[in-house]
Amino acid sequence: MSRSALIVIDVQKSFLSRPYWDEAALPRYRDKQLALIAGARARGLPVIYILHEDGDGDFSAASGLVTPMDWMPASPDACFTKHVHNAFTDTGLQAWLDARGIRHLIISGIRTEQCCETTTRVASDLGYRVDFVSEATLTFAMTHPLSGRVYSADDIVARTELVLSGRFATLRSVDDTLAALDQQETSHA
Template identity: 35%
Template sequence: MTNTALIIVDVQRGFDDPVWGRRNNPDAEANIAALLDSWDGPLVYVRHDSTKPGSPLAPGGEGNRFKPELDRATPDLVFGKKVNSAFHGEVDLHAWLTNRGINDVVLAGIQTNMCVETTARVGGNLGYRVKVVLDATFTFDLEDLTADQLAAATATNLRGGGFAEIVSTKDITGG
């Protein structure tokens, strides 16, 4: 899978803060760990560096650190971003991928309907073949929708809009 990169989006300790509310998919971290344990291609970790005052994801705080599940692998690239898409961060991700001949990306991380979905949409717009490992993501209830409803809507948006293929951890790991 050398022309495929695994991009782990915003798997940070700050998302354990109760301020976010009820989350879905309690198996997400275990599935992310399984992806990392089986991955043999380029690996990218992206971190959300929030500019919102008091955010659990503020740079320099404990919540900005990656969750311990990510310690099991050594990424080829690590960078921060202040917006939803990993393609609009401190590093030109598109150039990094292009320079390595990478045409396919596999996405996992937090939040399903925010940064993962936005990264998938931008990646699809840029011409990458994108796979979103839905069971290796999670999100939170928002307004009048549950986290599960939001995840289902993300899957429908990405698949129906032609931005990404929705897959499972087992589809990627073969397990």
């Protein structure tokens, strides 16, 4: 039984109609996300999709957009719907993981600094060991509400890495994540 799982957060159609959606950033992210999913599957890890549902707009159930993006592989091992920024509160995710003895999470998905970071922090506080794969996360430029300064997606990713590293998660690339999983298997054999 695998003691690790890949969590893929909010890779859903709801984002496609948001004003900040940046189609130019998608290809690099999509390639990394798909490589991480394929690598996890090849190693027998469960792949869990998390979807976000709230409000009356693009993230409401009635919108029909709270479904994985078309390029996402079908048939995750589990899929949970959240209504807050982390994937644990009122979703059943923790019980699902605990029932399978999973204590190591690999985090990926959309909005690096929002739902991916928040899920990472909560997972760490719950005692899970967490790898944060920022190259398999996606976010968008933001404007500071007081200063007007524009933070690029790269700025936001760097800030997220800074605050998570060594405190809530280990930062890894896709390749490093998969190599670490292979090393774990070798050391347990």
